[in-house]
Amino acid sequence: MSAYGLTRARTVGTIARAVSEAGGSPARLFGRTGLPLTLLETPDRLILLRDQLALVEAAVREVGDxxxxxxxxxxxxxxxxxxxxxxxxxxxxxxxxxxxxxxxxxxxxxxxxxxxxxxxxxxxxxxxxxxxxxxxxxxxxxxxxxxxxxxxxxxxxxxxxxxxxxxxxxxxxxxxxxxxxxxxxxxxxxxxxxxxxxxxxxxxxxxxxxxxxxxxxxxxVPIGGDLAACVVHLIELGLDEARPSIDDIARRLGLSRRTLQRRLDEAGTGFADLRRGAMLRRAEASLSAESYAIGRIALELGYSDAAHFSRAFLEWTGATPSQWRRSLRAKTRSRHGA
Structure with a gap:
């Protein structure tokens, strides 16, 4: 069992709609709990159980019911x-x-x-x-x-x-x-x-x-049950709004930075590696969508411009974002032509 409870965000949309119908503000509700509004579109994503408890409690206060x-x-x-x-x-x-x-x-x-x-x-x-x-x-x-x-x-x-x-x-x-x-x-x-x-x-x-x-x-599909998996889920949520730091994640878990680093070391991994993996998965998913400009992807991942993102992506994969996208197109055409 996970040291920190995780839950699927299935109730989030229902809570937000009820708050809105009662005249409350979903944006204010989510802001109080530090959760991204993008969860409304992705109910199967995982959040901390303590964050769901906080969201339900905040919703009760928001509408007075x-x-x-x-x-x-x-x-x-x-x-x-x-x-x-x-x-x-x-x-x-x-x-x-x-x-x-x-x-x-x-x-x-x-x-x-x-x-x-x-x-x-x-x-x-x-x-x-x-x-x-x-x-x-x-x-x-x-x-x-x-x-x-x-x-x-x-x-x-x-x-x-x-x-x-x-x-x-x-x-x-x-x-x-x-x-x-x-x-x-x-x-x-x-x-x-x-x-x-x-x-x-x-x-x-x-x-x-x-x-x-x-x-x-x-x-x-089972929920990942260890601290590293929990950290990855929190990083992926954080990427919806900004590139999360180790201090951001430690705070959400109620840990000090040093304690989180130590526990990840004991698990055979590190925060930088987990964040790099999450950013790569997000980058590849965005590059798969033809409508996403590389500059937009760079900004969403916290880079100041496309050049900095391209250098990082090249280091991760051995290809630039443009090369990776062209390769994906070629593979897609090949599959459809087979």
Whole structure:
């Protein structure tokens, strides 16, 4: 498991739309959490779990609606979970679905979390827990998760189904009455967030089962689980706005520059190498698009002009950007002519 939780940015667009519809500012929301607005166009990219928690918390403050997370997740339903939703919809029973969720969630959707089912006598507990030590935004994120948990159960038990009760961590819950109205049950406090319901419901069959062969193979791509992979994701996000420095990345991770350097050294890599690789991948992707001028690509990667970018690209690949682009065109023509 990753030392720092990562999550796919699937909820980001839904949150931004809700804030905009309520008269808030998505740009201000993203600015407060230091996330690029380009995430709205790329929901499968990875962000820090702590950044998602901060974004949800900031959205609640922006619109003044503590029940916003529950409303958003219930509107999105299990389709909003992407690969996890596909796992749920292809399961034969609710019990099988929830056990699949426990296995694949930290691999495909969100690391540093636990989501699963536990049975105690005649009761079942379908829970969600953030295992990373994050306090800010934790309860708000749990409310978001409860909506998704409820959507998963309702896929098998029907849209009107209600749990016996829901649970969140903490000692108080702002907007409790409205949240309870949204979830359709009482909310109490406990060591983990989740839904409590009769265990017999676990045997419920799937009324609309998805053919497993219809799933997109890309949905089975696991999340990289080490610090170096986490740093690469943060660098790639940072490139959407400016060339990120090691100090920028260390700050997002809550580490000192020296600690981050040491941990990357222990992993057999370094920040400069990781950033160079990320910049090369971004450069090649941009050069593949004919509409992108080399000067524009240079500026987007933080170079003062095309000449400086060309020299760097030549050092990375042994070819100038123009030569690389011509070579790509030739390979494309050859494939199409074959």
């Amino acid at each position: 503590p029940a916003l997370p529950a409303r958003l997740s219930m509107q999105a339903g299990i389709a909003g979970l992407g690969p996890i939703g596909a796992q749920v919809r292809s399961a034969g029973t609710l019990d099988v679905a929830l056990r699949r969720v426990e296995t694949v969630t930290p691999l495909l959707l969100q690391t540093a979390t636990w989501t699963g089912v536990r049975q105690q006598g005649e009761e079942a507990f379908y829970g969600y827990h953030v295992t990373e030590r994050i306090e800010s935004g934790r309860q708000t994120n749990e409310i978001l998760a409860l909506g998704y948990l409820l959507g998963t159960a309702r896929h098998f038990l029907g849209p009107a189904w209600r749990p016996e009760r829901a649970m969140v961590t903490g000692a108080s819950l702002p907007g409790r009455a409205e949240i309870e109205a949204r979830l359709g049950c009482e909310v109490s406090f406990g060591p983990r967030a989740g839904l409590v319901f009769p265990a017999r419901h676990l045997n419920a069959g799937n009324p609309d089962r998805l053919d497993p062969t219809d799933r997109d193979p890309a949905e089975a």
